[in-house]
Amino acid sequence: MQRQVMNVNSNTSFDALAISVVHSVGLSGSDLAIAILEQSPDCIKMLDLDGHLDFINCNGLDAMEIDRPESVIGKLWWELWPKPVQGYVKQKFCEALKGRETSFEAECPTAKGTRRKWVVNLRPLVAAAGPVVCILSTSRDVTV
Numbered sequence: 001m002q003r004q005v006m007n008v009n010s011n012t013s014f015d016a017l018a019i020s021v022v023h024s025v026g027l028s029g030s031d032l033a034i035a036i037l038e039q040s041p042d043c044i045k046m047l048d049l050d051g052h053l054d055f056i057n058c059n060g061l062d063a064m065e066i067d068r069p070e071s072v073i074g075k076l077w078w079e080l081w082p083k084p085v086q087g088y089v090k091q092k093f094c095e096a097l098k099g100r101e102t103s104f105e106a107e108c109p110t111a112k113g114t115r116r117k118w119v120v121n122l123r124p125l126v127a128a129a130g131p132v133v134c135i136l137s138t139s140r141d142v143t144v
Helices: 014-024 029-039 058-063 083-097
Strands: 043-047 053-056 102-107 117-126 132-141
Touching: 014 029, 029 058, 043 058, 058 132, 083 102, 083 117, 083 132
Parallel strands: none
Antiparallel strands: 043 053, 043 132, 102 117, 117 132
8 A cells, every 4th residue: 555645835734734644544533532532641621611621531530530520520620729729720721711822830639639730731722713612721740
């Protein structure tokens, strides 16, 4: 089987190229998304426009030592953080709501009380028509 080389021009993002490659081998964008969610050791969450946690990946549940996803799904995301940093976390969420990717570092224990330090990236996801539709949160455990 001859391998097709994709043309990359200055208007093509490498992420869009990845989707083209996935489609060229007979997989869907959903297949790619599921593989990324399963492969990443990070805690990946989707937050609605009000800040409620709509989704958390399985590796995120493990990293946060959450046994029952229903114990956190639907909760305000910043309320899952310790009280002293909740205002700061909410402020960062509001920045992302305005369309700006933002990041921060903060401590938050797991559901079982294990001390953890996280680097968190918040990225607004934008619909084709332009408005922000949700916030993607990716947290990496950087505890030393």
